[in-house]
Amino acid sequence: MSDLAKEEKGVTKSHGPEDHGHDDHGHGGHGHHAPDRKEYWRIWVVLLVLTVLEVGVAYLEKYIGKTALVTCLVGMALGKAAIVALFYMHLKHETKWMRWTVVIPMLFPALYAFILIAEGTYRAIWGS
Amino acid sequence: MSAVATDHDHALVYPDDQLYSRITAGKLAMWLFLLSDGFSFGGFLLAYGILRGSSNVWGCTTEELxxxxxxxxxxxxxxxxxxxxxxxLICSSVTMVLSHASMVEGDRKGALKWLGLTILGGALFLVGQVWEYWGLFGLFGPHHGLLHEGLKFGASHYATTFYAVTGFHGLHVLTGVIYLSTVWVFTSMGKTDANTLEVAGLFWHFVDLVWILVFTFIYLIPN
Structure with missing residues (x-):
């Protein structure tokens, strides 16, 4: 497809925020960034590899201890979730404001979880 | 002169907002919905964590216990x-994003092909979940399902939270399959654009994203 035809379809070349008229605009909405199929397949491979690693780590409980195991598993899961949001949900190409609009509210469940874990740990160590 | 700006395909051209650029109303609405849905899953997973953390036995899965x-x-x-x-689900996510890519490039047939594969992936996931719960009446091997094997809703926190969380996610997959099937039909009729597929894709990728967390917390973290 020619560049002119792509422009007519609403496809714009993916370029950095500095190329835009404003400070930090990405390409949300109808100004679709040009899809990068190779990147999509690379992300697919990364997700598969991380999934295989996760399953492998889950069988290593006897060897690496539960705290390390849970940390590894949760870290990989959060990494995979972030990759899906950034590349497949196109957050990477959204504006900074759009990214924060999504990320900040999602930090609250994580904060609650942290408080609960801290409280549980406190009770386990020093009693109720 | 028309008050509403349109592009060559007569699609709405959204104003270049200083903070959110040209994001469409549908896309922003889907993101807001997904945030609220994310809180629902967050609530489920927090409740799961509290119950699991405060129980002496999580999953009475051995004779020793x-x-x-x-x-x-x-x-x-x-x-x-x-x-x-x-x-x-990961495969269905890549096919979904490829469907959107095809539509952006003006390849409607390609978009339909990849979208069809996405729907197939979602449907197979649902079959797998039904097999896990009920065993599909002895088809596909000797497995008769977790319900048959004694994992009863309400019998323990382990069982109840398992069905609550995976069932809620399964409902999302079912909704996604119906949603994407509808989009497929409208796409085949030429009544959708790349934005329609991107918005639908946001929902589907969210379902995948949540499963990544559910898989880790429910299945992978050992008792």
Whole structure:
């Protein structure tokens, strides 16, 4: 497809925020960034590899201890979730404001979880 | 002069907002919905964590535990099978994003092909979940389902939270399959654009994203 035809379809070349008229605009909405199929397949491979690693780590409980195991598993899961949001949900190409609009509210469940874990740990160590 | 700006395809051209650029109303609405849905899943997973963290026995899955605590034996959750379901959802995510890519490039046939594969992946995931719960009446091997093996809703926090969380996610997959099937029909009629597929894709990728977390917390973290 020619560049002119792509422009007519609403496809714009993916370029950095500095190329835009404003400070930090990405390409949300109808100004679709040009899809990068190779990147999509690379992300697919990364997700598969991380999934295989996760399953492998889950069988290593006897060897690496539960705290390390849970940390590894949760870290990989959060990494995979972030990759899906950034590349497949196109957050990477959204504006900074759009990214924060999504990320900040999602930090609250994580904060609650942290408080609960801290409280549980406190009770386990020093009693109720 | 028309008050509403349109592009060559007569699609709405959104104003270049200083903070959010040209994001469409549909896309922003889907993101806001997904945030609220994310809170629902967050609530489920927090409740799961609280119940799991405060229980002495999580999953009475060995004879040793039965003898030690007097609990009723429950089946362990299968990691390998659910890993295959995870693989399926990851594959359906890449096909979804390729469907959107095809539409952006003006290739409607390609978009339909990839979208069809996405729907197939979602449908197979649902079949897998039904097999996990009920065993599909003995089809596909000797497995008769977790319900048959003694994992009863309400019998323990382990069982109840398992069905609550995976069932809620399964409902999302079902909704996604219906949603994407509808989009497929409208796309085949030429009534959709790349934005329609991107908005639908946001929902589908969210379902995949949540499963990544559910798979880790429910299945992978050992008792």
């Amino acid at each position: 039965v003898k030690k605590t007097g609990c009723v034996l429950e089946p362990a959750l299968g990691i390998n099978f659910t890993a295959a379901l995870t693989f399926l």
